Amino acid sequence: MKTVDLFAGCGGMSLGFMQAGFDVVAAVDNWRPAINTYQQNFIHPIYDLDLAQISAAVSLIKSYAPELVIGGPPCQDFSSAGKRDESLGRADLTLDFAKIILAIQPAWVIMENVERARLSKIHQQACAMLHDGGYSLAQIVLDASLCGVPQLRKRTFVIGHRHGSIADFVNVLQQQLAKQPLTVRDYFGDSLGTNYYYRHPRTYARRAIFSVDEPSPTIRGVNRPIPKTYQMHPNDAGDVALARPLTTKERSLIQTFPFDFKFVGTKSEQEQMIGNAVPVNLAFFLATNLRAYLNQPRIQQLSLLPSFF
Template sequence: MRTVELFCGAGGMSLGFRRAGYDLVQAYDAWEPAVATYRRNVGSHVWRHDLKDVFTIGPMVASLRPDIIIGGPPCQDYSAAGKKVEGDNASMTRAFAMYVSIARPRWFVMENVRQAKKSRAWADANDMLKAAGYGMTETVLDASWFGVPQSRKRWIVVGRLGERDGFLASALAGARSERRTVVGDVIDLPQGHFYMRPFGDGRGVRSVEEPAPAIIRTSRERPWPKYLNNPHPDDPVRVEEAAVLTQDQVARIQGFPEGWDWGSATAKDIDQLIANALPSQLAEAIARVVLAREAGDTIPNVEGGFAQWLRRRGRSAQSCRNTKSQCNRARRLLAGRTFTSHALEIEALEATWDFQQLEVRTQSNLRAALRLHAEFLSMKAERQGARLTAIALRKAA
């Protein structure tokens, strides 16, 4: 898949997508240390541009005819470690939506901090992406369940043209590993414990048998006298007995491979580049989920409430199981695709060669199963809308 990355930073996201087999044709960032680092480690296809200039960069991106646009707009305006005031950085979320709307790739993947979901900038971006025809899956993923030794929770939005919302949620959830990755899986610390500057009044000392907290620019700072004199009561060992992480070790925890070339960037800039990155292992996991759906190798799970809804309509348990099975069979014939309307879904199903080879009765059963599922989804949407309206009215009162 031809891939363009916006706000590419030091290259963590691109690295993950490249490992999954994507063709990186262009990347953009406005910060010279990021561009230089990306160029040394990922490739010369990176350009330094101010992505606020949508009128110049938009046609350039569209001319590349990408299959997918990926990227993480700046998060400082949303982050819990920032000022939480929406300014120029937040406006880049709108810019991301503009680029997608102009280029119209089949897919996009956007990542940010969880707080961005409730921003005015995302509300505007969401409206643009909806108007452009994208269905979206929004989810929060903890990187420690995707091969990263860090409890880094990122808000992920995956969009695909013509889909209904939530189309990839079950596949992303199914990509989780069986256990969390811990620091000891990635770096060797003979002390068995390490210190990482806590955010707020959190714990500073951790065991290598647990994930590190989310990396921020100041993560590798040595313990301050204030913490040494008043350590957290839940620290498993004394601060003096814990290792202080090096910059390279923090980079490894963030998903950068050993030997990543930071060039002549200052130590402060390198700390910022590391903190800003999406861990490559998490990026790779998302990329592989997208590829599998693109190839039709996965289908969305039928929601658990569907069978209960059928039972309330008088169906037997066996009939519910059959209908759910038929719905899954139809999804497989559709190569995992979902659609914004039932009519489009049936039209696409009837156009498949495999469906046309089925017996008339089987065809009828598959159509009926999709119709019932569409009714179920419509009912859920109406209830959700009514619930949100009631909440809004209570707040207004």
């Protein structure tokens, strides 16, 4: 299935879908450091374009005639790590994403965002636009730690199809979830050489020392050393003297990027693009199950129905 990735970042969604057998033919982003990294790792083109320029975006994407468009509009206005203020303007790109989809009319669309985005008015408005435009929608919150990623990271996915109901796809995904979260040790074995690590908290009311025998907390775009004045939190998993911060490479591996994936830019730029990315294995989980779902006879028959069904 020909696929275009919008708001592609450094390529977590693209890589996961490609590993599942989808033909990603192009990508779009508007942050040069992430684009530079994407270009180091993929053969197909990525375009530097502000997707708020809807007519230009539609013209570009239409030229690839995609059957599937995937994308994660910026989440800062929805995220618990951000200001949680939809009026700041960045959330409007979610509406722009929906407008682009309605203008291009791919058979399938997948929109990704943070867990709490589903509660926002703009997210709900975008879903209503897609529904009114003829898309049957399925929405699910996936915990990456149950999808092959050693990280507690919950993300909302909206899957849309133009040719019939896909409400049962949520059940398919739920049935394929792991029974237990994947821990850091499950994924790395003992290769990290430590049992505890430091993850800088948003506030010191939260713990900062984690064990490799649990899933990592959400990888964010900030990675700092342990402050010399750090005071132990009662919920810390171990003594701060036994912990160390994770390296940039280790954080990318927790996001399930391959070891040979090339990140370029300053350290802070690399940390930010890693924190912003969709974990590769989470995208692979979704894509693999979508591909299996597409191969069911019922879906093959639905695809032959006229677009107004």
